Amino acid sequence: xxxxxxxxxxxxxxxxxxxxxxxxxxxxxxxxxxxxxxxxxxxxxxxxxxxxxxxxxxxxxxxxxxxxxxxxxxxxxxxxxxxxxxxxxxxxxxxxxxxxxxxxxxxxxxxxxxxxxxxxxxxxxxxxxxxxxxxxxxxxxxxxxxxxxxxxxxxxxxxxxxxxxxxxxxxxxxxxxxxxxxxxxxxxxxxxxxxxxxxxxxxxxxxxxxxxxxxxxxxxxxxxxxxxxxxxxxxxxxxxxxxxxxxxxxxxxxxxxxxxxxxxxxxxxxxxxxxxxxxxxxxxxxxxxxxxxxxxxxxxxxxxxxxxxxxxxxxxxxxxxxxxxxxxxxxxxxxxxxxxxxxxxxxxxxxxxxxxxxxxxxxxxxxxxxxxxxxxxxxxxxxxxxxxxxxxxxxxxxxxxxxxxxxxxxxxxxxxxxxxxxxxxxxxxxxxxxxxxxxxxxxxxxxxxxxxxxxxxxxxxxxxxxxxxxxxxxxxxxxxxxxxxxxxxxxxxxxxxxxxxxxxxxxxxxxxxxxxxxxxxxxxxxxxxx
Amino acid sequence: xxxxxxxxxxxxxxxxxxxxxxxxxxxxxxxxxxxxxxxxxxxxxxxxxxxxxxxxxxxxxxxxxxxxxxxxxxxxxxxxxxxxxxxxxxxxxxxxxxxxxxxxxxxxxxxxxxxxxxxxxxxxxxxxxxxxxxxxxxxxxxxxxxxxxxxxxxxxxxxxxxxxxxxxxxxxxxxxxxxxxxxxxxxxxxxxxxxxxxxxxxxxxxxxxxxxxxxxxxxxxxxxxxxxxxxxxxxxxxxxxxxxxxxxxxxxxxxxxxxxxxxxxxxxxxxxxxxxxxxxxxxxxxxxxxxxxxxxxxxxxxxxxxxxxxxxxxxxxxxxxxxxxxxxxxxxxxxxxxxx
Numbered sequence: 018x019x020x021x022x023x024x025x026x027x028x029x030x031x032x033x034x035x036x037x038x039x040x041x042x043x044x045x046x047x048x049x050x051x052x053x054x055x056x057x058x059x060x061x062x063x064x065x066x067x068x069x070x071x072x073x074x075x076x077x078x079x080x081x082x083x084x085x086x087x088x089x090x091x092x093x094x095x096x097x098x099x100x101x102x103x104x105x106x107x108x109x110x111x112x113x114x115x116x117x118x119x120x121x122x123x124x125x126x127x128x129x130x131x132x133x134x135x136x137x138x139x140x141x142x143x144x145x146x147x148x149x150x151x152x153x154x155x156x157x158x159x160x161x162x163x164x165x166x167x168x169x170x171x172x173x174x175x176x177x178x179x180x181x182x183x184x185x186x187x188x189x190x191x192x193x194x195x196x197x198x199x200x201x202x203x204x205x206x207x208x209x210x211x212x213x214x215x216x217x218x219x220x221x222x223x224x225x226x227x228x229x230x231x232x233x234x235x236x237x238x239x240x241x242x243x244x245x246x247x248x249x250x251x252x253x254x255x256x257x258x259x260x261x262x263x264x265x266x267x268x269x270x271x272x273x274x275x276x277x278x279x280x281x282x283x284x285x286x287x288x289x290x291x292x293x294x295x296x297x298x299x300x301x302x303x304x305x306x307x308x309x310x311x312x313x314x315x316x317x318x319x320x321x322x323x324x325x326x327x328x329x330x331x332x333x334x335x336x337x338x339x340x341x342x343x344x345x346x347x348x349x350x351x352x353x354x355x356x357x358x359x360x361x362x363x364x365x366x367x368x369x370x371x372x373x374x375x376x377x378x379x380x381x382x383x384x385x386x387x388x389x390x391x392x393x394x395x396x397x398x399x400x401x402x403x404x405x406x407x408x409x410x411x412x413x414x415x416x417x418x419x420x421x422x423x424x425x426x427x428x429x430x431x432x433x434x435x436x437x438x439x440x441x442x443x444x445x446x447x448x449x450x451x452x453x454x455x456x457x458x459x460x461x462x463x464x465x466x467x468x469x470x471x472x473x474x475x476x477x478x479x480x481x482x483x484x485x486x487x488x489x490x491x492x493x494x495x496x497x498x499x500x501x502x503x504x505x506x507x508x509x510x511x512x513x514x515x516x517x518x519x520x521x522x523x524x525x526x527x528x529x530x531x532x533x534x535x536x537x538x539x540x541x542x543x544x545x546x547x
Numbered sequence: 548x549x550x551x552x553x554x555x556x557x558x559x560x561x562x563x564x565x566x567x568x569x570x571x572x573x574x575x576x577x578x579x580x581x582x583x584x585x586x587x588x589x590x591x592x593x594x595x596x597x598x599x600x601x602x603x604x605x606x607x608x609x610x611x612x613x614x615x616x617x618x619x620x621x622x623x624x625x626x627x628x629x630x631x632x633x634x635x636x637x638x639x640x641x642x643x644x645x646x647x648x649x650x651x652x653x654x655x656x657x658x659x660x661x662x663x664x665x666x667x668x669x670x671x672x673x674x675x676x677x678x679x680x681x682x683x684x685x686x687x688x689x690x691x692x693x694x695x696x697x698x699x700x701x702x703x704x705x706x707x708x709x710x711x712x713x714x715x716x717x718x719x720x721x722x723x724x725x726x727x728x729x730x731x732x733x734x735x736x737x738x739x740x741x742x743x744x745x746x747x748x749x750x751x752x753x754x755x756x757x758x759x760x761x762x763x764x765x766x767x768x769x770x771x772x773x774x775x776x777x778x779x780x781x782x783x784x785x786x787x788x789x790x791x792x793x794x795x796x797x798x799x800x801x802x803x804x805x806x807x808x809x810x811x812x813x814x815x816x817x818x819x820x821x822x823x824x825x826x827x828x829x830x831x832x833x834x835x836x837x838x839x840x841x842x843x844x845x846x847x848x849x850x851x852x853x854x855x856x857x858x859x860x861x862x863x864x865x866x867x868x869x870x871x872x873x874x875x876x877x878x879x880x881x882x883x884x885x886x887x
Contacts, residue, residue: 415811415877416863485883490844520793521840 020257021264022100027244028254032165035245039238046098050091050233053109058087062225066218073217077224084232085124085134089116089142091236096143099244120147133159135239136166158246166242173235180227185220444470448541449534456530461518464525467533468515471508474541479504489516507536567789568839574786575837578604581629581774582835588625588771589618590756591749597835598740598852599626599714603780604787604831607737607824608693608713610678610728610856617742619716623674625771626714632671632777633708639681641724645688649698663700668692669707671777675715679725686732689713693735710780737824738849739856741872787834792826792841795885800825800846806882807858812874815859824853843884851875 020027024045025038043050062080069076090113097104104112120141131137140146140154192200203213248254314322333339406413445451448470455463472492475481481495489512496508511533517523578600585596595611599622602609611619627634637648650666667673668689678686692698693713697706715736717728733739745753775783801822808816826841828849833841855871864874 411809411811484880486880488843488847488884490842491847516842517840520796520842521791522793 020253021260024099024101025244027248027257029249030245032162032242032245035162035241036165036169036238038245039241040234042095042098042241043234043237046094046103047233049094049103049106049109050237051229052106053090053094053113054087054229054232056106056110057090057113058225058228062221066221070214070218073214073221076218077221080221080225082129083125084228085129085138086117086121088135088138088232088236089113091233092138092142092240095237095240096139116142119145132170133163133166133239134170135235136163136169136242137239138236139240139243157250158243161249162242162246166239169235169238169242173231177224177227177231180231181224184223184227188219188223444473449537452537453530453534456527460524460530463530464515464518464533467511467537470537471511475508504540507540510536571786571790571834571839572837574783574834577775577779578783578835579837584629584771584774585622585625588628589622590753591745592618592622592742595622595740595742598738598849600835601828601831601849601852602738603710603712604783604834605737605824605827606710606712606784607827608735609715610733610736610739611714611716611742612719612739613716613742614720615718617744619742620674620676623672623714623716627672627674628771629774630672630777630780631773631775632710632780634672634674635667635670636674636676637667638676639678639685641680641682643681643685645685648685648688649692650700652701661701663703663705665700665705666698668698669705671708671710671712671780673711673713675713677717678715679717679728682726683729686726686728690732690735708777710777710784733856734818734820736856737828738852740852741855783834787830788827790830790833790839790841792830793885796829796841796843796846797826799843799882799885800829803846803850803854803879803882806878807854807875810874810878812861812864812869812877813858814861817854817857821853821857825850828853847879847884850879 025042030038058080061083062076065076065080066073069079090109093112093116094104094109124141128134128137136158137155140151140158144154146154189197315325316322445466448467452463452467455466472483475492475496476483479496479499481492481499483492483495487495493505493509493512497505499505514525514529514533518525582593582596582600585600586593589596599609599611603626611622613619624634637643646666648666648668650664650669652661653664654660655662675689692707692711696709696711697704699705713736718725744750803825804817804819804822807813807821810816825846829841829846832845832849833839836845838845851872854875858871858875860869860871860874
């Protein structure tokens with residue numbers, strides 16, 4: 018194997034680039050690859066079709082199962098083509114039986130479903146490794162690019178399916194409509210009939226055609242992945258660079274050797290003399306003859322070394338070499354100079370922010386600011402929600418009750434009902450007595466007190482669910498539902514008089530007073546602390 | 548108690564009634580008798596009868612809605628039978644013209660001049676059957692007569708006889724080929740009644756009576772007595788309109804009508820005609836009840852019929868499948884009743 022003869026540029030690539038290279042390789046040799054593939058697979062399929070005529074699915078399955086066996090031939094052709102030793106069709110077919118031999122059983126059984134099949138094949142076939150050596154090698158190779166190999170197999174699966182179904186669909190589209198109808202009926206009528214088996218076999222053959230196109234590409238892609246991995250592992254590109262260097266320099270090497278011989282042959286005598294005398298001052302070798310800087314030299318001349326050094330220093334400090342400028346600017350605090358990023362370098366900016374944060378940590382300012390922002394933002398959010406709820410409160414009141422939310426039943430009795438104060442505290446203990454006393458001076462107030470007290474009792478003792486929307490008539494109907502005839506009668510009487518007074522503006526008679534007050538005492542005497 | 552509403556003092560000198568209380572009692576008895584008579588004809592729909600009588604006493608028009616076969620037309624015919632005045636019926640059809648309702652001028656060959664032929668609208672009780680089957684222009688022929696109680700024919704305004712009551716029926720299903728009543732027309736009806744299926748026991752009575760009748764499939768209204776004449780109705784209306792209404796009750800009626808305008812479930816609220824109808828309806832109810840003054844109960848009991856055709860449901864609730872009645876019931880449960 019001579020790397021210099023490789024037909025592709027050898028350099029480390031990414032896995033996807035390597036796959037691209039594989040496609041290119043397959044395209045270059047597509048003629049031989051596809052022809053050789055067809056020559057070995059199609060006869061086999063023909064045999065399978067003939068043998069398994071009744072079982073087209075089995076024929077397809079076996080044909081598909083044997084794929085790793087056929088893949089060895091494209092790899093052989095590609096490996097030869099890589100080093101410009103393109104085999105002819107005849108040569109490759111002749112070589113095929115020899116290629117089949119090693120580890121065929123393993124390839125067709127437990128390695129059949131390996132996702133990195135195309136990537137592993139070169140190890141077996143080109144390196145000829147087997148057993149534990151092979152697996153070690155695969156472990157090393159598979160450290161990179163094995164993922165890409167698996168993806169290659171998967172996308173190959175998808176691509177095969179696409180092409181296969183596309184081809185079938187194309188065939189069906191080309192069928193005339195009359196034949197289609199006939200076909201449908203025939204299929205329906207003769208489900209198990211043998212007349213239509215050729216159609217299934219036709220499908221098998223279309224799959225073989227698909228494989229003819231795709232498989233060389235698949236093998237080539239796996240091979241290029243393998244090449245890429247070896248290029249990286251064994252530094253083929255560096256080796257190639259060295260070889261090219263050697264090639265380039267082989268011609269001039271003789272001249273160089275001749276020159277060197279001349280150079281080293283001539284000063285043989287010189288060397289003896291050179292040992293005895295010190296080197297001349299002008300022949301200054303910076304690596305060997307370096308003097309310490311502070312040592313004063315050339316002391317006998319007009320310009321001593323120290324003076325010269327000083328002059329050089331001055332010169333270097335002057336305008337074209339140094340350009341110092343004094344800039345005066347207001348700075349914020351002591352630490353500010355640190356915060357200024359010198360350049361727009363992203364690293365520097367990041368560093369600046371880190372420094373800024375570190376700086377803030379010193380007095381907890383950042384936490385403080387973030388806390389303030391947090392509080393402000395939360396407050397904004399909450400107030401926004403509150404505003405929304407307030408804005409749509411009517412809507413919510415109308416619709417929220419219909420959402421079926423578990424709502425706590427309001428059992429708190431309202432303090433004011435129908436514009437009347439009806440809390441037990443606002444009612445005097447002796448209702449009847451107070452009413453009797455009030456009746457003389459203000460009958461309206463007395464009747465109002467009785468009615469209020471009645472409502473209060475109904476609400477707090479009989480637990481009637483009274484609402485402010487209830488009219489007097491509805492309250493009476495609710496009282497009737499309590500099934501207490503005495504209470505119902507009394508309530509009806511009191512309500513009637515109350516309505517007469519309130520809406521009819523009619524003052525009750527004096528007899529009504531005793532009737533109502535006695536009725537009240539009768540009705541609520543048990544609870545009345547007289 | 549000094550706060551007396553203006554209506555309360557019974558001091559109109561004009562009719563010089565012997566005793567307003569006695570008169571009121573007689574009116575109530577008359578109304579009760581009428582109710583009884585109607586209940587004989589229309590079995591199991593006492594609420595609807597109550598509402599129709601409310602409209603009759605309040606002088607408003609009624610729109611009755613219900614599926615076929617519930618006795619909408621029967622009710623009106625029975626009422627016409629009990630009432631000695633004129634009754635006419637218009638079957639609304641898609642090709643009915645406005646002049647078929649109001650009347651028109653025809654050329655008389657003998658006298659060689661135009662003679663005015665009054666339409667069926669010149670009557671006391673007008674039954675507009677299936678009113679939504681006629682197009683809008685024919686429906687609009689009723690607008691003037693319903694509000695102004697007059698018909699303008701050939702440039703002359705002709706008053707219709709008093710009392711005048713339009714009772715229209717319509718069918719809520721079978722909307723194909725119907726023309727929904729415009730808002731202006733709807734607003735002129737004082738009440739919109741819904742006739743629903745009768746209770747089981749009442750339906751049994753109904754079936755028993757109908758099958759006993761000589762006319763195979765409908766109730767006979769001929770045996771009903773004529774109880775009152777046109778002037779009786781006018782008297783009833785007058786007595787009802789003089790019933791005292793407390794300011795609080797008036798306020799309640801107005802609050803109910805106003806609440807529909809801001810209620811979130813309603814896209815369109817009721818206008819001032821609704822408040823007026825509520826108070827008039829409350830008065831009529833009070834008279835029917837035999838009361839001497841109007842209670843909040845009277846207003847509340849006719850609120851649904853007064854409001855249901857004057858509001859429009861918001862689209863959200865409409866999509867949810869809520870009916871106007873449900874939303875209005877919610878409203879009635881929320882608006883505080885007066886209680887001083």
